[in-house]
Amino acid sequence: xxxxxxxxxxxxxxxxxxxxxxxxxxxxxxxxxxxxxxxxxxxxxxxxxxxxxxxxxxxxxxxxxxxxxxxxxxxxxxxxxxxx
Amino acid sequence: xxxxxxxxxxxxxxxxxxxxxxxxxxxxxxxxxxxxxxxxxxxxxxxxxxxxxxxxxxxxxxxxxxxxxxxxxxxxxxxxxxxxxxxxxxxxxxxxxxxxxxxxxxxxxxxxxxxxxxxxxxxxxxxxxxxxxxxxxxxxxxxxxxxxxxxxxxxxxxxxxxxxxxxxxxxxxxxxxxxxxxxxxxxxxxxxxxxxxxxxxxxxxxxxxxxxxxxxxxxxxxxxxxxxxxxxxxxxxxxxxxxxxxxxxxxxxxxxxxxxxxxxxxxxxxxxxxxxxxxxxxxxxxxxxxxxxxxxxxxxxxxxxxxxxxxxxxxxxxxxxxxxxxxxxxxxxxxxxxxxxxxxxxxxxxxxxxxxxxxxxxxxxxxxxxxxxxxxxxxxxxxxxxxxxxxxxxxxxxxxxxxxxxxxxxxxxxxxxxxxxxxxxxxxxxxxxxxxxxxxxxxxxxxxxxxxxxxxxxxxxxxxxxxxxxxxxxxxxxxxxxxxxxxxxxxxxxxxxxxxxxxxxxxxxxxxxxxxxxxxxxxxxxxxxxxxxxxxxxxxxxxxxxxxxxxxxxxxxxxxxxxxxxxxxxxxxxxxxxxxxxxxxxxxxxxxxxxxxxxxxxxxxxxxxxxxxxxxxxxxxxxxxxxxxxxxxxxxxxxxxxxxxxxxxxxxxxxxxxxxxxxxxxxxxxxxxxxxxxxxxxxxxxxxxxxxxxxxxxxxxxxxxxxxxxxxxxxxxxxxxxxxxxxxxxxxxxxxxxxxxxxxxxxxxxxxxxxxxxxxxxxxxxxxxxxxxxxxxxxxxxxxxxxxxxxx
Numbered sequence: 001x002x003x004x005x006x007x008x009x010x011x012x013x014x015x016x017x018x019x020x021x022x023x024x025x026x027x028x029x030x031x032x033x034x035x036x037x038x039x040x041x042x043x044x045x046x047x048x049x050x051x052x053x054x055x056x057x058x059x060x061x062x063x064x065x066x067x068x069x070x071x072x073x074x075x076x077x078x079x080x081x082x083x084x
Numbered sequence: 085x086x087x088x089x090x091x092x093x094x095x096x097x098x099x100x101x102x103x104x105x106x107x108x109x110x111x112x113x114x115x116x117x118x119x120x121x122x123x124x125x126x127x128x129x130x131x132x133x134x135x136x137x138x139x140x141x142x143x144x145x146x147x148x149x150x151x152x153x154x155x156x157x158x159x160x161x162x163x164x165x166x167x168x169x170x171x172x173x174x175x176x177x178x179x180x181x182x183x184x185x186x187x188x189x190x191x192x193x194x195x196x197x198x199x200x201x202x203x204x205x206x207x208x209x210x211x212x213x214x215x216x217x218x219x220x221x222x223x224x225x226x227x228x229x230x231x232x233x234x235x236x237x238x239x240x241x242x243x244x245x246x247x248x249x250x251x252x253x254x255x256x257x258x259x260x261x262x263x264x265x266x267x268x269x270x271x272x273x274x275x276x277x278x279x280x281x282x283x284x285x286x287x288x289x290x291x292x293x294x295x296x297x298x299x300x301x302x303x304x305x306x307x308x309x310x311x312x313x314x315x316x317x318x319x320x321x322x323x324x325x326x327x328x329x330x331x332x333x334x335x336x337x338x339x340x341x342x343x344x345x346x347x348x349x350x351x352x353x354x355x356x357x358x359x360x361x362x363x364x365x366x367x368x369x370x371x372x373x374x375x376x377x378x379x380x381x382x383x384x385x386x387x388x389x390x391x392x393x394x395x396x397x398x399x400x401x402x403x404x405x406x407x408x409x410x411x412x413x414x415x416x417x418x419x420x421x422x423x424x425x426x427x428x429x430x431x432x433x434x435x436x437x438x439x440x441x442x443x444x445x446x447x448x449x450x451x452x453x454x455x456x457x458x459x460x461x462x463x464x465x466x467x468x469x470x471x472x473x474x475x476x477x478x479x480x481x482x483x484x485x486x487x488x489x490x491x492x493x494x495x496x497x498x499x500x501x502x503x504x505x506x507x508x509x510x511x512x513x514x515x516x517x518x519x520x521x522x523x524x525x526x527x528x529x530x531x532x533x534x535x536x537x538x539x540x541x542x543x544x545x546x547x548x549x550x551x552x553x554x555x556x557x558x559x560x561x562x563x564x565x566x567x568x569x570x571x572x573x574x575x576x577x578x579x580x581x582x583x584x585x586x587x588x589x590x591x592x593x594x595x596x597x598x599x600x601x602x603x604x605x606x607x608x609x610x611x612x613x614x615x616x617x618x619x620x621x622x623x624x625x626x627x628x629x630x631x632x633x634x635x636x637x638x639x640x641x642x643x644x645x646x647x648x649x650x651x652x653x654x655x656x657x658x659x660x661x662x663x664x665x666x667x668x669x670x671x672x673x674x675x676x677x678x679x680x681x682x683x684x685x686x687x688x689x690x691x692x693x694x695x696x697x698x699x700x701x702x703x704x705x706x707x708x709x710x711x712x713x714x715x716x717x718x719x720x721x722x723x724x725x726x727x728x729x730x731x732x733x734x735x736x737x738x739x740x741x742x743x744x745x746x747x748x749x750x751x752x753x754x755x756x757x758x759x760x761x762x763x764x765x766x767x768x769x770x771x772x773x774x775x776x777x778x779x780x781x782x783x784x785x786x787x788x789x790x791x792x793x794x795x796x797x798x799x800x801x802x803x804x805x806x807x808x809x810x811x812x813x814x815x816x817x818x819x820x821x822x823x824x825x826x827x828x829x830x831x832x833x834x835x836x837x838x839x840x841x842x843x844x845x846x847x848x849x850x851x852x853x854x855x856x857x858x859x860x861x862x863x864x865x866x867x868x869x870x871x872x873x874x875x876x
Binding site: 012024071072 | 199200203309312313314338339340341342344345399412413436
């Protein structure tokens with residue numbers, strides 16, 4: 001069943017406290033060599049049947065208006081994955 | 085670093101004709117001309133950034149300064165005897181006795197909370213808490229006076245849940261109890277919600293710290309979070325100093341907070357204070373480094389030398405102007421002697437807080453900021469921090485004010501056919517108590533941690549929040565914030581005094597002796613002479629009121645331009661009053677106790693026909709006439725009675741009467757612990773010459789209800805008689821009936837309301853609109869916290 005993937009990230013200039021916390025934790029746990037971490041989120045929207053341009057548009061709108069907070073987040077991508 | 089075309093002071097002197105985007109940064113032509121005059125040349129881009137933010141209304145108080153002076157002028161010796169730090173510092177400090185002091189302040193975070201409700205409200209808490217830390221105090225509690233549009237408006241549906249969870253999310257994470265505040269719904273706040281935040285902190289006298297950069301040669305350090313591009317807003321126009329096309333074209337005007345970073349900052353600062361490692365300290369809020377450097381320098385020796393490339397950045401593409409203006413959260417600036425530098429660094433490393441040494445204090449009287457060794461700012465810091473423009477804005481009484489005041493509720497169409505039978509009166513009580521403004525707010529306050537820390541003696545919905553300061557002696561403080569903006573709209577002078585009177589009364593009702601005032605003055609545009617009149621009148625009223633009551637304004641905040649499309653909010657001067665308890669164990673709770681069956685209920689004060697601007701008039705959709713009469717002498721006497729009764733253990737419950745009048749007060753006292761009551765208003769109607777409806781719903785001031793054991797009645801009434809204050813026995817606490825019963829001279833003779841029925845109506849209103857869940861309920865569109873972490 002096809003799935004639409006939506007990826008959302010905090011805007012680059014906005015503080016990402018989760019990413020910061022992970023970045024601080026990495027070296028403590030022995031993972032070195034990473035100078036920064038930013039954490040976003042991925043949504044998987046499952047579609048019954050074919051992904052039409054209409055459904056994709058609807059996903060884009062949902063991504064921009066509901067899945068992300070446009071004030072502090074960016075929708076990075078809206079893509080179709082056939083097999084998950 | 086080399087991607088910027090750095091505008092140095094030298095460059096500014098040789099290129100006087102370069103056009104700068106001063107208008108886009110919000111400066112007026114004459115303001116810009118004054119900057120050029122002060123400097124004797126055009127400002128550099130970095131200087132322009134500093135002046136533009138520091139001379140903004142928010143930072144310079146340019147429209148309000150001439151009026152705010154009254155808070156410093158209308159003072160008596162009595163008012164200042166306990167005042168350790170007054171207006172002008174980060175927060176006022178009041179002596180509490182036993183070597184303790186208390187500091188508190190209210191601020192607004194209105195606009196950011198409208199744009200991004202969760203983060204706006206969260207960073208509002210963060211900002212006010214840092215003000216408290218920078219006085220050398222440990223923050224001990226917060227409160228939030230909130231105002232939203234009509235409860236059913238989509239705007240309120242979007243803003244309220246985000247604001248409430250933002251306040252809870254940040255405050256709860258900090259481990260600070262949220263002990264009270266207000267929630268008011270009125271369509272005037274649509275698109276202009278008010279999110280005010282109060283914080284209170286305590287300190288020992290010797291820990292007091294001020295924002296001063298003293299001691300030539302002392303080092304200046306920036307610590308806490310890194311500086312990023314958040315909250316820069318207008319600074320984006322300074323992108324003209326950048327060659328880099330790849331950087332974000334628009335910097336966001338909102339900030340994201342990190343409460344856990346702030347918690348570490350609190351503990352880290354308290355260790356610095358305890359070890360006496362800092363000479364002066366300033367939090368970074370609005371205007372960021374611009375504000376901190378210019379204020380520290382001008383309050384101290386007058387000079388400071390800073391290398392801006394030393395600032396630790398989260399975003400390396402920031403220009404110098406943007407770094408100076410950034411409002412990244414959770415940052416502090418301190419002045420440290422060279423001898424203490426090593427010990428300071430040890431404290432930073434213990435708490436894992438990042439820091440960078442920026443420069444040092446100088447005796448030159450100039451604030452010099454360099455970028456990689458080149459001077460980009462060379463100013464007299466006083467011209468930035470203190471000598472901003474001051475406007476005597478024109479103001480006049482609105483032409484419509486007379487018509488508004490002439491439109492009394494009694495004479496209006498809405499004021500006809502008032503409830504007069506048992507059935508109508510009983511129905512009106514249920515309607516009133518389930519209306520949005522009178523309804524149970526626990527859906528909101530349950531999202532706040534009210535008891536963390538174990539020092540909360542009272543919290544919402546009691547009259548005041550009460551916090552124990554000293555665990556040995558029980559020394560503590562009571563706090564209340566209030567404002568009925570409908571009153572202030574009808575008469576700004578009286579309305580501001582009524583806000584003061586109510587907060588004063590609430591503090592005294594809990595048993596605390598009122599000591600100090602902090603205010604958050606929320607108004608529309610000062611460029612409108614009618615709004616400016618409201619503002620001037622409210623300040624005059626507040627200053628006069630404080631003088632009469634003998635308690636000083638110790639600090640506060642002004643929020644102007646709360647209007648959209650020419651429609652301003654009602655004038656909303658929120659007043660916070662702080663009072664002192666010798667022992668918080670003596671506090672008076674607001675509800676009837678179950679074990680208090682048969683206790684006498686007394687009404688203190690006089691009831692007049694005062695329904696204009698009342699909650700009942702709001703139910704009928706009417707707003708006009710004159711607000712209730714202000715009688716500060718009566719408030720003072722009432723306060724003394726309530727404080728003495730609390731101290732001597734005469735009363736077991738007390739509640740002030742305000743919105744909704746006597747019947748609302750009685751209902752709230754019964755609803756608090758589900759304990760019924762029976763009263764008769766016959767004697768009240770006869771004594772005060774009012775009808776039953778007026779007796780129940782009038783909002784006359786300087787009144788309170790108390791419950792006391794019969795064994796204390798004589799002692800109590802002797803005290804009220806000795807003070808010449810009206811006290812009338814209305815009825816008794818009835819723990820058996822499970823309802824409220826009111827008897828009087830009306831058709832039917834009495835009406836009763838079951839507490840179960842009343843509670844159901846009262847507690848359903850808010851959850852019905854915002855979801856039945858408590859904390860962590862549905863988060864509506866657009867207010868989703870970015871870091872909620874629900875999505876694994």
